[in-house]
Amino acid sequence: MPGEAIEGPRPTQSRAPRTQTRSAASRPTAADVAALAGTSVATVSLVANGKTKGRVGAETVARVTDAIDSLGYVVDHAASALARGTADIAVLIAPDLANPYYGDVVRGVTEVLGDRLQLLLAVASTGVQPSPAVMARLVGLRPAGLLVDAPSQAFLAALPDGPATVLLDAPGADAPGTDDTGAGGAATPRDAVNYDLAPGVDALVDHLADQGHRVVAYLDSSTGTETLALRRRLVAAAADRRGLRLVDGASSVIEVAAATHAFEAAWPGWDDSGATAVVCATDTQAYGVLAAARTLDVRVPDDLAVAGFDDLPSSQVTAPGLTSVALPGAALGRTAAARLLRALGLDPEGAGAAEHPAADDLTARLVVRPSTLAPRG
Amino acid sequence: MPGEAIEGPRPTQSRAPRTQTRSAASRPTAADVAALAGTSVATVSLVANGKTKGRVGAETVARVTDAIDSLGYVVDHAASALARGTADIAVLIAPDLANPYYGDVVRGVTEVLGDRLQLLLAVASTGVQPSPAVMARLVGLRPAGLLVDAPSQAFLAALPDGPATVLLDAPGADAPGTDDTGAGGAATPRDAVNYDLAPGVDALVDHLADQGHRVVAYLDSSTGTETLALRRRLVAAAADRRGLRLVDGASSVIEVAAATHAFEAAWPGWDDSGATAVVCATDTQAYGVLAAARTLDVRVPDDLAVAGFDDLPSSQVTAPGLTSVALPGAALGRTAAARLLRALGLDPEGAGAAEHPAADDLTARLVVRPSTLAPRG
DNA sequence: CTGAAAGCGCTTACAG
DNA sequence: CTGAAAGCGCTTACAG
DSSP: OOTOOOOOOSSSSSSTTTOOOOGSSSOOHHHHHHHHHHHHHHHHEEEEEEHOOTTEEEHHHHHHHHHHHHHHHHOHHHHHHHHOEEEEEEEEEEEEETSSSHHHHHHHHHHHHHSSSEEEEEEEEETTTOOHHHHHHHHHOOOEEEEEEEHHHHHHHHHHHHSSSEESSSSTOOOTTEEEOOOOOOOOOHHHHOOOOOHHHHHHHHHHHTOOOOOEEEEEEOOOOHHHHHHHHHHHHHHHHHTEEEEEEEEEEHHHHHHHHHHHHHHHHHHHHHOOOOOOOHHHHHHHHHHHHHHTTTTTTTOOOEEEEOGGGGSSEEEEEEEEEEOOOOHEEEEHHHHHHHHHHHOOOGTTTTTOOGOOOOOOOEOOGHHHHHHOO | OOOOOOOOOOSSOOOOTTTHHHHHHHHHHHHHHHHHTOOHHHHHHHHHTOOOTTTHHHHHHHHHHHHHHHTTTOOOHHHHHHHSEEEEEEEHHHHHHTSTHHHHHHHHHHHHTTTTTTTEEOOOOOTOOOOHHHHHHHHHOOOOEOOOOOOOOOHHOOOOSSSSEEEOOOOOOOOTTTTTTOOTTTOOOEEEEEOOHHHHHHHHHHHHHHHHHOOOEEEEESOHHHHHHHHHHHHHHHHHTTOEEEEEEEEEEESSHHHHHHHHHHHHHHHHHHHEEEEEEEEEHHHHHHHHHHHHTTTTTTTTTEEEEEEOOOGSSSOOOEEEEOOOOOHHHHHHHHHHHHHOOOOOOGGTTOGGGGGOOOBEEOOGGGGGOOOOO
């Protein structure tokens, strides 16, 4: 029987062994360290934070350090955050962690953050932005910074003003409109790090046009984030340029099963309008299309070419391998993290900026695989 | 040019506009609310925390609520955590968020946590457990609870004792050995929620044996977590029972590319020993095998049957569809979250426990797909 | 039903 | 180079 360990709830504070002194019962405090080292708590604070340069004698530092080690002292972040007004943490807000794509972004962020800031991820329920109540809670933690990935406009408008904030993959947020004559703090532009999507999208549409497709369907995401809306607009613009007709009317959340259903519902109509290719807002949705195509006996790529966005790791092993617009998620994460550190006056230099010279290539690139390789016309 | 919004660093505390009063410059505090509502901060605290039942008059509650709304007051968590000794957050520690599998677990956890506890995810670098330094930081946040998924033994041993902790997918941690005669606090057993892996593993091995396989290779994970070690042991035991020979010697981190390389290196040897099937510790690694098989011109399933663990959403659309031992991640998350709430004296009842009666079915089940469907012998 | 006050554990000017 | 003290914004007994 799994999960049957009956150990009962363990109270947050373990009962103090009766033989010990009062302060040993809970976590050691700076006062405990000070007592043991024979100094003041102020000095302990200095040492614990490495701010001893020219302020604390080497001998004292050693004594305090020993005391810290022997007591296992760790600075209480709640108290520290309160006293300082800010905590050494960065909160990343992303709509959908189930999407493996975010793994790359997170990796990029942590690489650059190093141990300056502890990264914490906040997730709402599937694909949804955190509610204002949750945001209030998060800001209440007094994080030094906020990283917001793929926000919707509504979410941005409701974003609290407190902590330093860097937006990731938030097209539009960094372009304050053409005639932004400072109409008050209405729509604050914020620091944003975005992909350069056009090259990848153009390459995809060119590729489809070159393969002889004339009518292309689009399976949109229904999550309402700006970056996903932009994908669709760019595909439409490129289709226009190449004289392709774009048909849509279908969308789903970013899940395989949901996309399967959306495609099954849309396919008859698309088929009637002569669509021979479908571009999906995400690879995850493209997987759903592949699954549906099998059921419907639609052959890929012979009857229908399928493409997506994200180039997930598994897209190379789907049947057939999936053509996809690859997004450099790790680069996005690194760039955003560096931006945040800089905004906070912490030099990003040490932790990866140098080691990752390609950190700022945010260009989306097309990866062609068999799912679109069946020339026609 | 993406990401070129030059908005400059925004200091955490914006300089106070000279025309405003002191407290209006930063976030409103309980004192501000109290002043506006004409009450004491104590009352504000009571109202803000919903502890007014029989302690604050309806009229007062209304006045304070109005003041809170009009000021946009939100409780400062740092201060609250300090005063209370604990914060309303739960930290989930997982080795590898890039694995979409964790999306399910996270979803399960948040479903049950509701808004009692804000879930925050802490990630170390790829596939690694957080360092003791990071753990100290996390505990310094004074989270009400810790959820630790797929820990290694070493990590568990170093786990601090502070907050209420529930282990997920940590086999062994809940089974304090047969002769645990209380040899001191050496290896504290903890509350753990585990899968029942055996049914799924047995079904997989039975299936392979029934298909006529006699020699089965195992591509292990190199991450050193207990649960992954257990998978291998269970496969070995089942193989033994069915008279199959298990060959191994290959392992990789949980990434497609790494698994590809590991398989390419191991295949000649495995081929020599007559292996006709390979079981992978994770679906992600199985994807790598599928990719390598193409390169090496090994046909799946005709030359080689391939199976994995996790049954990721994309495993139904791989070429060929992947046979996998499915793990009920959401159920694991829900069960662990409920356990944590109970340990904290918060009743899990409201937020999903009732709506999800299947919450405790933690049985792993085999999903058979074409990657293993080629009878031989 | 309500408020004054102590205290949570730090950090940071400010004096020495 | 070091310490005493104020203060960060809450929460919680404790009096009324």
